[in-house]
Amino acid sequence: MTDALLSAARKAGATEADAVAVAAEALSVDVRAGALEHAERAEGVEIGLRVLIGGRQACVSASDRSTRTIEEMAQRAVAMAREAPVDDAVGLAAPDQLADLRDGVGLELEDGRPAPEPDLLLDLALRAEAAALGVEGVRIAEAASASSMTRRLWLAGSNGFSGGYGRSSHGISTVAITGDGTAMERDWASESRVWAEDLPPPEQIGRLAGERTVARRGARKPPTGTFPILYDERVAATLIGHLLSAVNGSAVARGASWLRNDLGQPVLPAGFDLTEDPRLPRYPASRPFDGEGLATAARRIVADGVLQGWTLDLATARKLGMESTASAVRGTSAPPSPGVSNVALTPGTASRDDLIRDMGRGLVVTSMLGASINPTTGDYSRGAAGFWVENGQIAWPVNECTIAGSLREMLMRITAANDLPDWRSHRVPSLLVEGMTVAGS
Template structure:
């Protein structure tokens, strides 16, 4: 039986069992996944792993209550037991009148995801081919003068097929594939040791860069970190390199998540319709980009997705909502529901793009005069209610508009609401990123170093 038909059959069995057990409403998920990863070191295979299986999940709703159960066994006995257990759990759960499936007229009429081209139908790479790619990346990194050794070079492939069905009539599937390659290189020894990395991932193998390109980039980035030391303490401009700038915007995205807003645990909870980025900045969700791993034409509750602006002209346009959080906040869902087999839907985003600037990264460095370029973040302390921000960082020091040396062991701090209003964007946004965010300059942050 083709895989999608098998997964669809499993979800239908789960829904039938839920009805027999007494559920008012139910939705079911069946996921077939396989992943292979290979790690090499010193020119030899160090670790290889393969995981494969089918998981099923069931959510039942009963009188404003819900419960979720999941299993890796999908025998008839297990399915009947899951349904009985879920209904018993739901009867003990607290009542939430915001829970419930989508109305039939809310459901998407387009469930064919093939136009998104998310699944690589070419032959899966063999473990030997994965090992060869990792070895080539490792060798390329070692060819960079000054690299002492490679901590790891890893290559991976995965495939995932999912089917979702619900008692409101929704039934659809989606398949995704993934290819990844990364390398971590080391320079120096003992207390003078520094490391950096490079890695890429794509839905299609044909879109991946060459292994040698990734390995060499890891080596070059690592060499740049030689002689790193602590920066001075004070207030300085900070340039978030495009490698980490998406994390800064990610804090805004998290604060605009309806689940956090509904709990009152968001520093943006009172900012709807207010300025959160400088004039001219848009933050757009693009769920229909082809060959991008997080694209989707429907969400986990069967609603049709579409492009939307989280921020337009610097102004916050709305929250990221699934059905339940939308009902709590008195707003329609933004078709943002995501879920796994063992959890209910929750809001999440797909592909995001931030408006790039006109100046190059080099021009921003020149204009900042004296300050810090951050290329790596270490740990975090973010107050979700106030937006107070403190993170460990490493990168490069800038004097007179020129990079002088690498820095490490410092902490940068500020308040996210204020930081995001002082952004200047570079024009170095890169393709093939789920968050397409350029390097971002933030004025007047606190640096704690020497």
């Protein structure tokens, strides 16, 4: 399929081209009140073509794989590219830059299981729902679901690259509700794994959703003032995500990053490393090569608190006079752009409970409710919910508050707990941040 796309692109007049084909099969089951509510099976193939002509590029995509469609795609892409503005930074990788490993061997990205029968997923979802309803105080389970998906990707370019791999994904989730009317509260639990055998039991997921929900009964606004805030590990990755966005080569090249002048400078406290490893077996974002065919490798984004480098694809690397970090990600309808895969932050030695005890009075945040982030200045404001802490102990649940600060200052004041989560693409422990503004009652 990708060979046919490249051939059509050459015939249409493209100087360079690359092509992506993605095939996916997915099955999901939702239950409610002990019965099947919705089941969906989907499968399909998407193809994408990028053509380059003299520093101009264009991308097109389709779900039809006929010869006629492929020829029309190539002709349309070439016509679009000829009208596009010139960007001397765009271009395929040189042959000597391309990855040697061109499949997923060794990364265990597929568990090899046949597609599950709907009855199996139905059983998992029903067991999760029953466990949530078994928690005293849960009124209803708003949703419980189980899903399975297999996705296969192939990338080829006129530079000689051709490779691909498959990936499986399995998930279980539950949402529970307690209370009525204005006193109604909800919470959730969800887990996903590359290998089905690595999933926790559905009863564990459902029970956790129920327990989290019941703990939110009687939520009210917190006081207003300046307090320490503990980002629970459920949401701590969002805080580090703002740092990752600021070191993304696209933002840096545009001058739209609050860290654009901080390469080689402290951005986290001493002792913190922020690492990326795209080749962790069985991890959801692992991949042998990036979206431009370059070999992925482990790297340190931050070492001992100091920013080591940007996240770069080929185009942003050329604009900044640097080398790509093999960080290109792409779909079928857009050109490559920089992105990260499996990221981990150094955990601390104290437990989450220890940090709560030491904070004395403040807020534990367990969910975020929207955002107002200035990517150029790092000004930060987000809606939040969680639990108020008095005398080092959780006192009551909190909703409808706003937390604010400066990302630069916040990240330099973090203390990490020892609860580094596993199996996630962004592994970040609970983080205590001193001196943030809380706007509540």
